[in-house]
Amino acid sequence: MTIGIESILVRKFKNSELQNPQPDTLAIEKPIALIYNGISHVVMMAIPKDLHYFAIGFSLTENIIQSVNDIYGIDVVDSSKGIEVQIELSSRRFSELKEKRRNLAGRTGCGICGTEQIDQVYQAIPSLPLTSQIKLTDFSATLNYLSQVQHVGKQTGCTHAAVWLDLKGQFIAGFEDIGRHVALDKLLGFRAMQLPNNANFQQGVVLVSSRASYEMVQKAANCGVEILLAVSAATSMAVDLAKQCNLTLLGFFRGDKSVIYSGEDRLI
Secondary structure (H helix, E strand, O other), rough: OOOOOEEEEEEEOOOEEEEEOEEEEEEEOOOEEOOOOOOOOEEEEOOOHHHHHHHHHHHHOOOOOHHHHHHEEEEEEEEOOOOEEEEEEEEEHHHHHHOOOOOOOOOOOOOOOOOOHHHHHOOOOOOOOOOOOOOOHHHHOOOOHHHHHHHHHHHHOOEEEEEEEOOOOOEEEEEEOOOOHHHHHHHHHHHHHHOOOOOOOOOOEEEEEOOOOOHHHHHHHHHOOOOOEEEEEEOOOHHHHHHHHEEEEEEEEOOOOOEEEOHHEEEO
């Protein structure tokens, strides 16, 4: 049984007829509360798996922590209405978090929905170094990796995926979720666990099954990722941010063709 799915009986309308009830599968969606040092910070709707990686990735991409060493412990606790992920932060990071707390509950479609002021949308992201280069011809078969990690998606048709590739286009890791932001957070959290000092985070490429929105670029750049490939389009703010922080952003990526929005210097 695939983790993250449940079975139900449904009736389908096909060939002008209403068919008899038959089994169908749904992705399990639950509210996930991230709680820092006993204080609830955000509630996200997500598939209830890989939540340790999600907690670490979200904490990194939201600049709550600078490295995994800022987290002393993570406990995943089931409750009657959802799941609590209890994160113990260092006293310094928790003090900083209390200074910049914002209302983020329900961030599923747009990662910045719920911010209290327009200024909170924009983060100062340092310009990324140019340390990586890739040959796009090495990435001609990489789209297959997205479907390979979508175990829930194969049975339900409702997940996004994010995968980590090395600079030769070889698969390293991948995660899925109903939300594209959560899938990316899980991937970046996993990667951070492999690189506890955030070393060489740029030595790889992120491929996502979704559009490249402003926050997808922001999350990648906050972790030092230099190259982001998106299956769908990029938004205007995403392209502006990618140019500002010197991130290589490609959209409509199909392996053998794509649209280059920024960072052409990293492409051979």
